[in-house]
Every structure is written in C-alpha cells, then in structure tokens.
Amino acid sequence: MTVTLLVDSLVRSVQVGSLYALMAIGLTLTMNVVRLPNFAHAEYITIGAYTALIVSLGVSSNPLLILGAAFLVTALVALGSHHAVFRPLEKHRTSTYTMLLASFAVGLILRYIVFLLADYFELFDRRIQIPLEVWYRSSVVILTNIFFWVVPTSIGLVIAFSLLLNRTPLGREMRALANNFDLARIIGIRVGRVVNLTWLLVGGLAGVAGALWGLYTSVNPLIGWFAILSVFAAAILGGLSSFPGTILGAYLVGLSENTLMQILNVTIGLDFSFKPAIPFIIIILVLLFRPQGFTEFLRSNRGLRR
C-alpha cells in the first residue's frame, strides 16, 4: 500500500468520522434524554442538506449562512415532529417499540415529502453551490476548502456540545433527565422546556451535519438514509449512552470504512462494494461481544466522563 493511499484514507477517515460524530451525538442525545431510538434522524440530516442546497441556489453561497439556515430549519422540523407525534404518544405512556415504529413513520413521511418537493423543483442529485478550491496540496494529500469547512466545523460543534452538556445549567438538566426522568421532574426541572431545547439541538446538529455531508457529496432525498446505518454503528459503539464513546465510535466507523477498507482492498483485493457491510459488521460484533460499547472503558478514564 502506497503512502499516498494510506495518508489519503486517513484524511478521509477524519473527515467522514467528524461528520458521523456530528450526526451521532444528536442520535445519542435523543436516546438518553427522550429515550427514543429515532430513525427519523436520517430525515433531519436530509432536510439539513436540502435547506443548505436551496439557500446556496437561491440566497447566498456564504457557508456560514448556509449552515445557520440548515441548523434553524431542521431544528424546527425536529421540534415539530416532537410536538406532532412523539409528545402525544409519550402522554399515552407508549412503549419504546411503538415509539421506534412511530419514528420510522415520521421518517417515511418526511422522506416522501422531500421526494415530492425534490421532484417538483427538480432538485435531485444537486451540489451545494460553494465553489471548490484547493487550499492545501502536497505530494501525498490534497485538501480542499470543503475539508476545512467540514472538519473544523464538525469538531467545533462537537466540542461546543460537550461544553454545553458539561458546563451549563441546561446541560446539567439534560443529564439529569437522562439519568432519571421522574426524579428530574420532582426536583423542579422544567422538563418540557429541556425536552424542547433537546429536540431543537438534535435537529439543529443533524441539519448542520446534513449540510456538511451535502457539501462533501451531493444532495438527494436519501442522503440521510444512506448515512444513518454508519451513524447508528457509531452510537452503538458508544453504548447508546456515552457521548465521548459515540464520538470515538464515529471516528472508528470512519476509519473502518476508509482506511481499513483501503488496506483490505490493497492487501487481499476485497472489493469496495463490501464497504456498506462494515457498519453492519461493527453493529453485530459490538452487540455480540461488547453491548455496552465503549461506555465502561471510558468511565474508567477520568476526564472523559459525560
């Protein structure tokens, strides 16, 4: 395996891993705070990507404006789905399985609304209109402006989210809800407000992730769905409860899909068409041998605690 292939695959691993991390922390947050394995998360990613595309086509190609719009629109969609579907179901004390099915239904409804709109406005497979520029070139790797938007933004948002969770009253309230929902209510936490803010945050982060993913590839109504399996793999590696574990899991999935896949292709000739199997393999292995993911490992390391 050449140095170029190795370095390039490592760079791509960081890029894809950062995006998966951004997508996966929202998923883990919904799992923890509202106890919902939310499959509609894929559609939040798609809506973020489409918002970015529409803003870039019709308003501005300023990346900050594009990302801001993606955050806002998707946050509102996520909050809307909570109020329209999930909260009424919670009031009936519906089981987790029913909630999971409901999240599938919400996802399907959102997906086909996006399909209809994309079909009507002919927005299939379009690129977000940010001109591509090479910002760094060496003999082994080339980095474009997209890389410098995707990676620092993703990492920055993940750090900001960690700070919010660990250093702010809202974060403490979220963690309290995650630990014991009923107790949090008894000690006076305004649960409704915290849940609303959680949904806004979940949607917003997924939206930004979708916009960045759209910058990296191209936008179509299945962009989120195609990524969600890898995102779930990352969340499962994090034990579905640990944020540092989820972030670590995201980079591990990115590394497996890029660097490991490249190594297997070069050394044993394994086709890249097996790449989509990698998240499945990770999920199965984790569930079989370490269902708690990295949770226990990370809890034994001070400073990485949630």
Place this chain on the structure above:
Amino acid sequence: MRNRLLVLLCVVGILLVSGAAIAQDDVETYVLGVAQPFTGPLGSFGTDFTKGIELAVEEMNAQLEQAGLNIRFEAVSIDTEGTPDGAARAVQTIVQTTGAQVIVGPLTTSEVLGAKQFADENNVVIVAPASSGAAGAIPDDNIFRVMYPPDNFAAKAFAQIATARGYQNVAILHMDDPFGNGLAEQFQEDFQALGGGSVTVVRYAPDPADVTSEVTRLSADASQLSGSGTTAVFCICFLADAQKVLQIAQVDPVLSSLDWMGIENLANPQLLEDQNYSAFLQNANFVSVSFTDEQTPVGREFVEAFTAKYGSVPGPFTNYAFDAANIAMLSMLVAGNDGAAVKAILPFVSNHYIGTSVQGYLDEYGDQAIAYYGIYRVADNGSEFELIGTYNGSADKLTLEE
C-alpha cells in the same frame, strides 16, 4: 290504445337499457400490468414511464372503440421501489390480484431479474422497456427487452472509441450491480480483442454515501497504468454517483490529467450546469455514448400527445415505455390475455413494430437487436453535449469525427 303505447314504450326502453347493459358486459377488459419504481432514486423515471404507458393505453382504447371492437385495456400500476425484491413483489401482486399475464416493466436489469423467476414459473410475460444489462440476455425466458438495446452494443462502441482515440490502458470505475458488471466485463473483452492493453477495475456498492476511497484507488490504478501507455478512465456510474466522483477527481492530479469516458447518464446537461464539472469534462476530452434520440413520426406524435396530456415533455426513455406498452397490447390483441400465447407471438409483433425512435427487432434472447448510438462530447461553450459520431450496433460500425 294510449296505455298500449305506454307499455310498448316501456318495453322498448327496457330492451334498450338491457341491450346497452349487455353490450357493456360484452366488452372484454385486459389488464396490462405496470411494474415501475415510483419511490426511491428512480422514482421520477417510473412515474414518467407510467404516464407514457397510460397514454398508450388511452390511445389504444380510443382506436378500439372507434373500430367498434369489444376489447379494452386497463393499466394497473404497482411500485417496485426500484429493488429486485420490490419488483418480484410488484409483479406477483399484479398477477394475483388482477389476473394480468403481461407486465410492462420493471425499469432496471436488477429489478427485471428479481421478477424473472416468478414470471418464468407462472407464464407471465415481462416487457421491459429500458433494461439493458448483459445479465438479462437469457434465451427462451419470459422476459422481452424491447426497443432499448442491451449493453453489449454500448460496450462495443466504447471499445472502438477507446481504440480509435489511441488509449492503451483503461481504468474502470463501476457500480457493482448486473448493469455495471456486465458493461465493464463486456468492454474489457471487446477492448482487449481490439488490441487494447491493461484494464483495471474498481467496483463500488450501488447508492454509495461516499466514494472517496474508491476514487483514491482509481487514481492509484490510473497512475500505475499511465506508466505503460496512454490511459483513460471509464466511469460506469449513475449521475448522482458521478457527481461524487467528479467532486474528488477534479482536484486529483492524476485523474484530472487523463481522458474520460462515461455512460450515457453522464451525458446529462444537468452535469454541465456546474462550471467545475463542465471545465473538468472539457479538459478530460470526455466522451459518452447514448442510444439514438432521433424521432420517427410516431415519436413526434408521442411527444405532442404526452405534452398535451400532462403539461410537460416526457422524461428520458419514456418513449420506450410507450412503445413497450403498445407492443404488449398488440400482442394481447392477437393472443388474448394468455401469457404462453403472448410469449409466442410477441417477437413477431415487435419485429413489425415501428417505434418512437427506432424499429423493434428482437434477437435470440428476446432483446432489441437494432441499435444506433450517438457519440457525444462537451461542446466548446461548455453548457451542452454535441454529437461527434455514431455507432451502428447491427453493423458494428463506428464513425467518429473529432
């Protein structure tokens, strides 16, 4: 007297009404099954194809009524979801719920192969308007791939173009499905039979979220091949995948310095709306091969009727769905709603059918055997594709004017 007249009028009225009812009952309705993807990435194709089929049914029914014949057709459509499993379910559902023996569709070779077993076992005839993968060329089955020629013609055209342009080696990137595999294998065989050198292959899974690793590997392969002679890249990718590929390739020093060939999905003006892609494809002397878009008088009438009915021009390949529906219905008019009889007569009907762009003619596999291709490159203005040659599949003759 007055009462008798009233009674007589009543009797005549009853007879007229019952006569009309009897006449109505005498009309035999054949169900024409339509299995197309309405959802998924190919949903827009399936929707347009179904409109084309419904137009064909409407026109046929009008003609039958005008001729005073007592047969009518009814199109019943089901979504294949664009998957082999979905196609199998769709065909089975149509047959079991409506008694249809003839299905127009599905769209892709993967879907057609998904539905094949059920069709063969139950004497159901599948008339596929746009499936072209080499894997679908099977003798004596119940699949007829009318109007749109199989990919072995396109593979031969690309092999001849590569030879004419002096490419000694080719690095292929293709999706790992029956269409991609078949075209890549056939191209490699034809290219090397014409004296071509090395061919490397990188496969990617259909509907990829990301193709970075694959493109990086393609670049490494192409770099290695370039050391032993003039090398070109051959991209057998759907449009969405191609956009992801080009995003990476345009900043890759190896891939951006080579010539490129690509399947007809890439000869799409939408791709040229992006200036980066347009410039890249121009620099790469990009060439594509596309089945002829010339129109017969039937084709012109089809476009006018479609536009008048639906308010928009038909999408790509929709005319083939219209043709396929006509061939299916004409065969049923001869053979009735009987799969075995339709299977026997359909080649005869198809071989005497003048379509919207080309005459139908089936080979021993039940696939379209007449193939005229246009060869296209990016025009100097960078915003459209221009014709630079033709390929006659039947005569295996390439004409390239560069």
